[in-house]
Amino acid sequence: MTVRQAISLPIPRRRPRPIPTTPNHPVIIIGAGIGGLAAALELAASGHRVVVLEQAAAPGGKLRTVSIGAAEIDAGPTVITMREIFDALFTRAGTRLDDHVTLIPLAILARHHWRDGTQLDLLADPAASEAAISHAIGAPAAAAFRRFRARSEAIYRTLDASFMHNPAPSLIGVTRNAGLTGLAAFRAASPFASLWDALGTCFADPHLHQLFARYATYSGASPFAAPATLMLIAHAEQAGVWRIAGGMRRLAEAIAGRATSLGAVFHYNTKVAEILVEHGRVSGIRLQDGTTLAASAVIANTELGAISAGALGAAARAAIPPRLRDAKRSLSAVTWQVTARVSGFPLSHHNVFFSADYAAEFAEIARARLPTDPTIYLCAQDRTGDRTESPPTTPERLLILVNAPATGDRGTPDAAAIAALWQRVTARLAAAGLTLTDIDAGMTGPVEFHEKFPGAGGALYGRDLAGWRDPFQRPAARTSLPGLYLAGGSAHPGPGLPMAALSGHFAATALTADRR
Incomplete structure (x- = not known):
């Protein structure tokens, strides 16, 4: 579909006086x-x-x-x-x-990899996710996931109308409008706790704890500060994820x-x-x-x-x-838009390679530093599930993202820091078995995001959710x-x-x- 381009606006020789406003003006x-x-x-x-x-x-x-060469790569939401x-x-x-x-539904919501070699797919079918968790981590973890999924849905149902679809919500209004069942769900969500702490009561397994804590970054927040109510994102994803042809x-x-x-x-x-x-x-x-x-x-x-x-x-x-x-700024990111030949690790559309120490990663970002051991998000845009839509011998389109501090208005991180981060990213991917060759890439970091969207230092999500x-x-x-x-x-x-x-x-x- 072609969007109509309006003609260029005329440049006056002198500044005209504004016309008095009427309802007929646009x-x-x-x-x-x-x-x-x-x-x-x-x-x-x-x-x-x-x-x-x-x-x-x-x-x-x-x-x-x-655009990287002739390839067009989604460089924002995927x-x-x-x-x-x-x-x-x-x-x-x-x-x-x-x-x-x-709209093309994703059967595999995301593929996750940890440094200890654990690999886990979260799937659109909840029963299939339970089976995958049971196989990769154990039956107790699968049971914990089942309980967490019910808790996430209850929080979503409580906050959907009272917060998300309410044009001017307040905490008092949320609790007043939730009803007895919704209020119980709201209290059960530990709304005054951090997401990380609340998830600690849901999962004894560290892999699932880290996996669902990552949802805080969807709002540009640290899981160690973001409110526990962000657990609702898990239900939003479980209800369906689509990419667009x-x-x-x-x-x-x-x-x-x-x-x-x-x-x-x-x-x-x-x-x-x-x-x-x-x-x-x-x-x-x-x-x-x-x-x-x-x-x-x-x-x-x-x-x-x-x-x-x-x-x-x-x-x-x-x-x-x-x-x-x-207001305190949310997270920024360093992103690479990449075409490359891919081998080794079986990529899905969404892939996450977790850091070994989540707390250390976000502590470094809080100190306005790029993480030494970052969690890496990789979107393989020619893949649905394990199938590659282009021949495997041709370059694939990838978006690679690492969370970063919103310091673009300070001119940081500089080129040397970005280059060093790229070396750490490719080393982490190689350790998971993923090899990239014939790489052609562009980069957008906090400095570039600040230039494109001024006023936030490259922050991508508005104000930080620090409580x-x-x-x-x-x-x-x-x-x-x-x-x-x-x-x-x-x-x-x-x-x-x-x-x-x-x-x-x-x-x-x-x-x-x-x-x-």
């Missing part, structure tokens, strides 16, 4: 990440005039593709979960998700394409310099080239740190409460500045494709309600 959305795209689609479907301004050359934000959120998004726009993208960017193109068909206009390679205000409310925006555009409202699908630093002007900065301006309070500290869609709304991974309900899509839904819903 809603301007800053940023075509998933949150902004979801908001654009919902607003266009409900009859609003919508203009989306994106500084990159294509939609998607962190849902991006990198799958979708909670597909019901995207089904509902397209249904509200009068169509079906399946009419726009081809043709690459993940097809999802962004599908949303943008449907929004365009409903009248939304997209301007790419267009950077916003300031949100304009008249008479105490948003009146429009000023582009970096000096052009001004009137708006009836603005949705900022940008890093909260960038707004807090004044990247969209003083009025937008003032709309961010001071307590949210200097049970932090999930409630993300800003809601409405701000104190009338006409300004927030969307994206920095806003509630948080990072990840489904959560960002929900944030766009909340922004569109709030704007529509306020307009009424």
